[in-house]
Amino acid sequence: MGIQEINDGTSTGANNFGSGDIIVSYSPVDGALIGKVKCTTKVDYEKVMATATSAFKTWREKPAPQRGEIVRQFGEKLRELKEPLGKLVSYEMGKSYQEGLGEVQEMIDICDFAVGLSRQLHGLTMHSERPGHRMYEQYHPLGIVGIISAFNFPVAVWAWNTALAWICGDVCVWKPSEKTPLCGVACQNIAAEVFKANNLPEGISCLINGDYNVGEMMTQDTRIPLISATGSIRMGKIVAQTVAARLGKSLLELGGNNAIIVTPDADIKMTVIGAVFGAVGTAGQRCTSTRRLIIHESIYDSVKDAVVSAYNQLRIGNPLDENNHVGPLIDTDAVKMYKEALKKVIDEGGKLIVGGGILEGEGYEGGCYVKPAIAEAQNNFEIVQHETFAPVLYLLKYSGNVENAIALQNGVVQGLSSAIMTNNLREAENFLSYAGSDCGIANVNIGTSGAEIGGAFGGEKETGGGRESGSDAWKVYMRRQTNTINYTTELPLAQGIKFDL
Numbered sequence: 001m002g003i004q005e006i007n008d009g010t011s012t013g014a015n016n017f018g019s020g021d022i023i024v025s026y027s028p029v030d031g032a033l034i035g036k037v038k039c040t041t042k043v044d045y046e047k048v049m050a051t052a053t054s055a056f057k058t059w060r061e062k063p064a065p066q067r068g069e070i071v072r073q074f075g076e077k078l079r080e081l082k083e084p085l086g087k088l089v090s091y092e093m094g095k096s097y098q099e100g101l102g103e104v105q106e107m108i109d110i111c112d113f114a115v116g117l118s119r120q121l122h123g124l125t126m127h128s129e130r131p132g133h134r135m136y137e138q139y140h141p142l143g144i145v146g147i148i149s150a151f152n153f154p155v156a157v158w159a160w161n162t163a164l165a166w167i168c169g170d171v172c173v174w175k176p177s178e179k180t181p182l183c184g185v186a187c188q189n190i191a192a193e194v195f196k197a198n199n200l201p202e203g204i205s206c207l208i209n210g211d212y213n214v215g216e217m218m219t220q221d222t223r224i225p226l227i228s229a230t231g232s233i234r235m236g237k238i239v240a241q242t243v244a245a246r247l248g249k250s251l252l253e254l255g256g257n258n259a260i261i262v263t264p265d266a267d268i269k270m271t272v273i274g275a276v277f278g279a280v281g282t283a284g285q286r287c288t289s290t291r292r293l294i295i296h297e298s299i300y301d302s303v304k305d306a307v308v309s310a311y312n313q314l315r316i317g318n319p320l321d322e323n324n325h326v327g328p329l330i331d332t333d334a335v336k337m338y339k340e341a342l343k344k345v346i347d348e349g350g351k352l353i354v355g356g357g358i359l360e361g362e363g364y365e366g367g368c369y370v371k372p373a374i375a376e377a378q379n380n381f382e383i384v385q386h387e388t389f390a391p392v393l394y395l396l397k398y399s400g401n402v403e404n405a406i407a408l409q410n411g412v413v414q415g416l417s418s419a420i421m422t423n424n425l426r427e428a429e430n431f432l433s434y435a436g437s438d439c440g441i442a443n444v445n446i447g448t449s450g451a452e453i454g455g456a457f458g459g460e461k462e463t464g465g466g467r468e469s470g471s472d473a474w475k476v477y478m479r480r481q482t483n484t485i486n487y488t489t490e491l492p493l494a495q496g497i498k499f500d501l
Contacts (some may be wrong), residue, residue, distance in 0.1 A: 002176075010327040012292075019044055023209060025182050028041050028094040028328040029267045029318055031366030037181045040208040045217050048206045052144050053223065055203030060141045065234050068118025074163075074194045075111030078104060085155065085186055086322065089464065091155050091182050094328040095282045096319040096370065107159035109453040110469055114163040132488030139478035141169030142249075146218040148229040148239070151330050152285045154180035154388075155187050157253070160469040161228045161455070161477075162191075162205065173206040175218060179330055181209050213409045216237075222246050223358040226477065228268055229253070230287075231385075232460045237457040240464075251476055252464025254284070255387040256416030258439075258448035259409040261290035261431070263402055266300055266421035268306055269446070272417065274447030275393070276310045279328050281449055284391030285334070288441070288449045291387065292379070294396045304353070304376075304395060309373055311354050317363050328368035329390060338370050338390035341383055345394070350377040356392070387414060399464045402427045403435075410438045416459030417441040417448040440467070 009012050009410075020039030027034050040048070059067070069278040078085070082104045084137035119232045122245060123137035145165040154176060162172045176184030186202075188207040195204055208214055219227055219242040228251040229239045236254040243250045260278065262271050278290030295303045319327030342356055356373030372391035377384050384394050398405045409418055417437040421429040428444045430436055440459035441451070451457045458464070467473045493499070 001191065004308050023178050023181050025092060025093050025180070026331075026366070028330055028366055028368040029091055029320065031368075035182050036208050037185060039210040040163050040175075041361070042217065043444055045195040045208060045214070046056055048173060048203075048208055049144070049221070049223060051201075051203035052173055052206050053203075055201035055372075056141070056143055056171045056352045058201050059166075059171055059204050062169070064118045064121050064167060064169065067169060069113045069406075070194060070198060070200065071111050071118070071163055071166055072115045073198070074191060075108050075115070077190050078108050078111065082108070084229045085190075086184075088116060088186055089155055089180075089183055090319050092182050093151060094319060094330055095152075095285075096324065096327055097322055099282060099319075101191045103153060103156045105451060106156040107163075108417075110156075110159050110163045110232050111472065114167045117164070117251050118167040121474065121478070128484065130133070130486075132486060132490070134485045135224045135435060135482065137480060137482050139168075139475065139480055142225045142477060142479055143170060144224045145170045145172050145219070145477060146224040146227045147172055147174045148215050148218065148227065148231065149174070149176050150230045150287075151177035152282060152287070153230075154183035157230050157468070158184070158488070163280060164469075165477045166204065168474055170477055171206070173208060173218065175210065175222065177213050178209065178375055184209065187465055190216065216242070219243050220246070222248070225249060225479075226251065228466070228468070233464075236462075236464050249476070250464075251466040251468065253287065253459070253466045253468065254462060254464040256289070256448075256459060256463060257291050257385070257387050257412040257413050257414040257416040258288055258424060259294050259396075259419075260290055260399075260448060261405040261409055261418075261422075262293065262299065263304055263405070263420065263422040263424060263427050264296050265424040266303075267428065268299070268303060270456070271303060271421040272306045272310050274421065274445075274449075275307055276314075278447035278449035279393040280311075280314060280391045283326055283329050283370070284372070285330065285389050286449055287317050288451065289389075289391075290393065290419075290448045292384065292394050292396055292409070294379075294398055297399045297404070299398050300395075307393075307395075308354055308374065309444050311374060311479045314372060316359060316369060316371065326372060326391065328366060329370060332367050334390060334420075335368055335370060337388060338373075338392065341377070341388040341390060341392050342373055344383040345375045345377055345381065345392075346379070348381045348383060350375045350381060350383075350394075353395075385412055402430055406431060406436055413462040414459065415439045415461035416463040419443040419446060421445055425432040441464075
C-alpha cells in the first residue's frame with residue numbers, strides 16, 4: 001500500500017475536484033499515511049446536487065430491467081476488482097483480509113439480488129367497489145437518496161443501499177465515513193467507469209466527503225427525500241429529528257447490543273465458535289458483534305472455560321496476514337473507548353477473566369491493537385447497557401427457564417441481532433415467538449454476527465427500525481401510488497352524492 005494524493009474527494013465522476021480542507025487517511029494496520037481527500041464545501045455540495053438532480057431526470061426514464069443491467073455490469077466490475085478493493089478495505093479499516101474480501105462479496109451479492117428485483121418491482125391490482133372501475137398500486141422512484149455510512153463496513157453498506165436505489169430509478173449521494181474516505185473514492189471510480197461506458201450521466205452516483213457538517217447539509221436538504229444513515233444511536237437520533245422536521249424519510253441502522261443465549265441443551269462446540277467469532281471478528285466493530293453471552297447456571301463454568309480457552313488461542317496482528325484472527329481497532333480514539341469500558345466494568349463490580357490490554361512493539365505499529373477481553377458482569381451494569389465498539393464480551397448468568405434468559409436479552413434499548421444456542425425445539429420456538437426476541441434478527445444455532453443478502457437487515461427499538469439489503473426493502477426507496485381508472489361513461493360519486501348537471 002502506497003501513499004496517494006486523492007483529489008476527487010467531492011465527486012460525481014472520476015475527475016472532479018473538491019475544494020475544502022484535507023482529510024488524511026492513516027491505516028490502523030501500521031499507522032502509515034495512505035492518502036488524502038478534500039472535504040466538500042457548500043459550493044461543492046450545490047454542484048453535486050445539481051448534477052444528481054439532472055441525472056435523475058434521465059435515469060428514472062430507463063426501464064427498470066435496463067437499470068438492472070447497469071447494476072449487473074457494476075457487479076461484474078466488482079468481481080474483477082475484488083482482491084484490490086478487499087485489500088484496501090482491510091488496510092484502511094483494519095479488518096482481516098478475508099473479511100475485506102467478504103465485504104466486497106456482499107457488494108457483489110446485493111448487485112445480483114438487485115438485478116433480479118429489477119424485473120419484480122410490482123404493485124397490486126385490486127377490485128373496485130364501483131362497476132367499470134379498476135384499481136391498482138404502483139411504485140415510482142423517490143429521487144435523490146442520501147447515504148451516510150460508517151467506517152466498519154466502508155463499502156458494503158453503501159452497496160446495500162445504492163444497488164437497490166439504482167434499480168428503483170433513484171440516484172445516490174454518498175457521504176462515507178471520514179475515517180475510511182479512500183474506500184469511498186475507489187467505489188465511486190468503479191461506478192463512474194460503468195456509467196461512462198454506457199453513456200449515462202455521472203450524477204447517478206455522487207460522492208461527498210467530510211465530517212458531520214457535510215452530513216448536516218444532506219439531512220437538512222429538502223431535495224433529498226430519503227436519508228439512509230448507519231452509525232451510533234446518538235447520531236441516528238439527530239438525523240431522525242432533522243429529517244422528520246422537514247417531513248422527509250429516514251432509514252436508520254444504529255447500535256446493537258447483541259446477545260447469544262446458551263441453554264443447557266446447547267452444543268458447546270458450536271456455541272464457542274459462534275460466540276468467539278461474533279465477539280472478536282472485525283475486532284468487535286460490527287453492529288452485529290456479540291456483546292453479551294447469557295449462559296444457564298448449570299453449564300456456566302464449562303462454557304466460560306471453553307470460551308476463555310479459545311481466546312487464549314487467538315492471533316492478533318496485521319490483518320493482511322491471513323494467519324491472524326484479530327486486527328486493530330479503527331483509531332486511537334477507539335482504543336481509549338476500549339480502555340474506559342474495561343475500567344468501567346470493574347468499577348461497577350464486574351470481573352475481568354480475560355484481561356485485555358494494549359499491544360505495543362514490532363508488528364503493532366500505529367497504537368491501535370488491543371487484546372480481546374472477557375468480563376463477568378450483570379445485565380443492569382451501565383457499561384453493559386451501552387454498545388462498546390471494541391472486542392469486549394460480557395458473560396451473564398441466568399437460572400430457571402429460557403424465558404428468564406430472553407428477558408435479559410431483551411433488557412437493553414438496542415434491538416438489532418440475537419441468537420439462541422439450543423437443541424431443544426420448544427426453547428427455539430419460544431425464542432422466535434411473539435414473546436421471544438425483540439430484535440430485528442433472531443437466529444437459532446448460529447451467532448449474532450453478519451447477515452445474508454436476501455433477508456431484510458435491521459433492528460428495532462433504538463437500533464432505528466430500518467431494513468436494508470433483502471426481502472421487500474426496495475419499497476423504502478420508492479414512493480407508493482394508488483391508481484383508479486374509470487372505463488365507463490358514468491362518474492359515480494362517493495357516499496351516494498349526486499350532482500344534476
